[in-house]
Amino acid sequence: DSGVTQTPKHLITATGQRVTLRCSPRSGDLSVYWYQQSLDQGLQFLIQYYNGEERAKGNILERFSAQQFPDLHSELNLSSLELGDSALYFCASSPHGTVNSPLHFGNGTRLTVT
Amino acid sequence: AQSVTQLDSQVPVFEEAPVELRCNYSSSVSVYLFWYVQYPNQGLQLLLKYLSGSTLVKGINGFEAEFNKSQTSFHLRKPSVHISDTAEYFCAVSDGAAGNKLTFGGGTRVLVKP
Numbered sequence: 001d002s003g004v005t006q007t008p009k010h011l012i013t014a015t016g017q018r019v020t021l022r023c024s025p026r027s028g029d030l031s032v033y034w035y036q037q038s039l040d041q042g043l044q045f046l047i048q049y050y051n052g053e054e055r056a057k058g059n060i061l062e063r064f065s066a067q068q069f070p071d072l073h074s075e076l077n078l079s080s081l082e083l084g085d086s087a088l089y090f091c092a093s094s095p096h097g098t099v100n101s102p103l104h105f106g107n108g109t110r111l112t113v114t
Numbered sequence: 115a116q117s118v119t120q121l122d123s124q125v126p127v128f129e130e131a132p133v134e135l136r137c138n139y140s141s142s143v144s145v146y147l148f149w150y151v152q153y154p155n156q157g158l159q160l161l162l163k164y165l166s167g168s169t170l171v172k173g174i175n176g177f178e179a180e181f182n183k184s185q186t187s188f189h190l191r192k193p194s195v196h197i198s199d200t201a202e203y204f205c206a207v208s209d210g211a212a213g214n215k216l217t218f219g220g221g222t223r224v225l226v227k228p
Contacts, residue, residue: 002157002159033215042218042219042220042221043218043221045216045217056215058215090157090158092157092158094214097214098214099146099165099208099210099214100165101214102148102160102163103158103160104160105157105158105159106157107155108157
């Protein structure tokens with residue numbers, strides 16, 4: 001058990017809808033990362049937060065947004081969903097968000113868009 | 115920009131045989147290198163990392179990897195595999211900037227046969 005909790009585990013929704021994925025980092029970790037894993041794109045970095053502030057941005061679509069709250073949990077919001085958004089979305093956390101702080105991954109949220 | 119190439123998408127191997135998973139990277143700056151393992155229906159777990167120092171890195175579960183700067187490679191090896199090593203393995207690179215954003219390779223699926 002990595003200590004990173006992601007909810008829900010599975011999500012099925014229709015095109016055009018909006019969903020929110022939630023992540024609770026390991027106790028004490030200040031940094032949260034979001035990754036998307038799909039068959040065609042592999043593992044893609046989306047965005048990182050550190051202590052409530054955005055630290056780095058990757059291949060995140062404009063339809064997607066995220067935030068980290070004062071209690072350090074994070075949410076990833078996906079809107080105007082398309083079939084191609086179907087993927088496994090991972091959250092990871094680390095203590096300081098530096099290269100010396102290894103990432104601990106949650107078990108992911110599997111999103112299916114129909 | 116950084117990129118990671120894992121040369122084998124699948125590697126079948128017999129139990130107790132050795133295995134090597136190949137990883138090549140490209141980057142214009144100094145890099146930090148990682149290997150992660152993903153067991154079925156789970157998140158990624160860190161196997162080992164190279165940050166600096168000795169180019170031979172030992173990780174968990176008997177795995178080791180060697181950093182070769184001239185060949186821009188970071189191949190993963192295990193001298194004797196177990197059935198429980200059946201999983202997908204990901205090589206990743208970070209330039210250490212922007213909060214340790216990781217760029218992952220496409221993954222290598224290892225199937226250990228009895």
